[in-house]
Amino acid sequence: MTAKDQGRTLGERLDAATRHLPAPLAVVDLDALEANASDLVRRAGGVPVRVASKSVRVRAVLEKVLSRPGFHGVMAYSVREASWLVAHGVDDVLVGYPSVDVAALQELAADPRAAQAVTVMVDDVAHVDLVARAAAEAGRSLHVCVDVDASLRPGIGPFRAHLGTRRSPVHTPADAAALARVVATRAGVELRGLMFYEAQVAGLPDTSPAVRLVKRASVADLARRRTAVLRAVEDAVGHEVPLVNSGGSGSIEVSARDRAVTEVTAGSGLFVPTLFDHYRSFTPRPAAFFGLDVVRRPAPGFATVHGGGYVASGPATRSRLPRPVAPDGLRLTSREGAGEVQTPLQGPGARGLEIGDRVWFRHAKAGEVMERFDAVHLVRGDMVVTTVPTYRGEQRAFG
Missing domain, CATH: 2.40.37.20 (D-serine dehydratase-like domain)
Structure with a gap:
């Protein structure tokens, strides 16, 4: 400027x-976008940043961000989108949500390039079976990632609270290991990763002492539980899990500090909408x-x-x-x-x-x-x- x-x-x-x-008409201010991208990389502290496509939805902007050092890969929000992005040159796409789109899974499995580049999300045996059937029909293997619920659940028994989004039913190390063992028994399905999206940390602005307290408690809980889940899953499948994804624009620096985490995801921090105006972790542009x-x-x-x-x-x-x-x-x-x-x-x-x-x-x-x-x-x-x-x-x- x-x-x-x-x-x-x-x-x-x-x-x-x-x-x-x-x-x-819609505009994107390139000076602000580039400053935000640099800030995300700085906050990640050397951990690769995966771009959440749902927070961009402009392929040219995705390509621009991915060309910058510190960024690698896209988190897509559907299987069809993932295959489309691969067709346009993206070589690593993690689908952030489970899919029951059978035709899209079949098309993914039928495309050798996409099947290699895309990792599909699962959190239920039913998801694993859908992926396995698509892989079997194509005679090819597909990668999957287990979505581990990252919510905070303080309390005991009937007095247990749920602080965070309602995402995956997989919460404990035992839950994750059980699903991982199912993946290991299905021909054509390979476990590539684990994902932990702590929405109650990444998606809530720092507007009150109560919110900040929840965030601190969540970070402490996940620091213990991520490592325990990873160990349980690797014991269950008998090999290392190369991808552990965590974080969001509001929590990059705390997720990146966990040695178990191999990459963090961010998208909203590029455009910075109004819901991200009140974070202490970064300066909104x-x-x-x-x-x-x-x-x-x-x-x-x-x-x-x-x-x-x-x-x-x-x-x-x-x-x-x-x-x-x-x-x-x-x-x-x-x-x-x-x-x-x-x-x-x-x-x-x-x-x-x-x-x-x-x-x-x-x-x-x-x-x-x-x-x-x-x-x-x-x-x-x-x-x-x-x-x-x-x-x-x-x-x-x-x-």
Whole structure:
């Protein structure tokens, strides 16, 4: 970014860069993206960083990040996406979620290059059997990774709590060893790794002492349990497990310190959506924005933009709504929020808005907003460097 750009507000830079482009439109600030990527590598402390594709959903951006030292491999969110990425040159893809898409598993097994590059997630005997059948039909082996529940479960018996996401039923070393033994008995299925995603650490901002207490307790629990699970699994299958994946954008540095961990995953830390604004572990540099144009001035102190109903997944709370960030002094209305076709805004900043002016927003979650756009404009300073297709622009929807 030049000295001239540093003197401009965010809105002024993005307005200048995209003045010739119609809205709605999505942009990624390359300076912020690259700074965030460097920060993720620094926090990982030499442990390879796998890129979570669901938090990006732009193949050109994935390729740009993967070309940087410190990054290796993609965590995909579906088997079809994984095979597609391999076809476009990605040589190591871990599917982060189990799949029951039989046709996709069959296509994966039938492609020798994809079968070698992709590791499929399992946490149930039923998953293992689906993978084994696909492998048997193709006469080829497929790699699997066991998803180990990383939630914190304090208490005893009926008084035990569950702090974290509801992911895998595999929680204890005994659970993991039992599933690993099943994998070892299935022809054509090879156990490659273990994954521990501590959502209650990586996905929660540091907004209160209670949250920070849960995080500390979770980190201590996982430091013990990851090693115990790994040992139990390796004893069960009789060989080393080469891949132990953990972490997320909010917990990279603590996951990377565990000697059992061979790689960490991050994605949201590249774009830094609003849900990542209150972490103590890193300085947020928002990199992804979308712009909407003012089409109405319904009353003094109000301005209405076209579109905007890009609500993030998760609990239906205000935190999942997009946030206007430029110009300053704008907020959603409490009655209408972000609308499918129009979004009214109010606040001091609304008084200066005219018909045709552009308002810039940030999404609550990374990646999801890219499902709304065919293309994203990569901006440096006050210029569009290039425009690239999103997954949607490449006619790919992996759901």
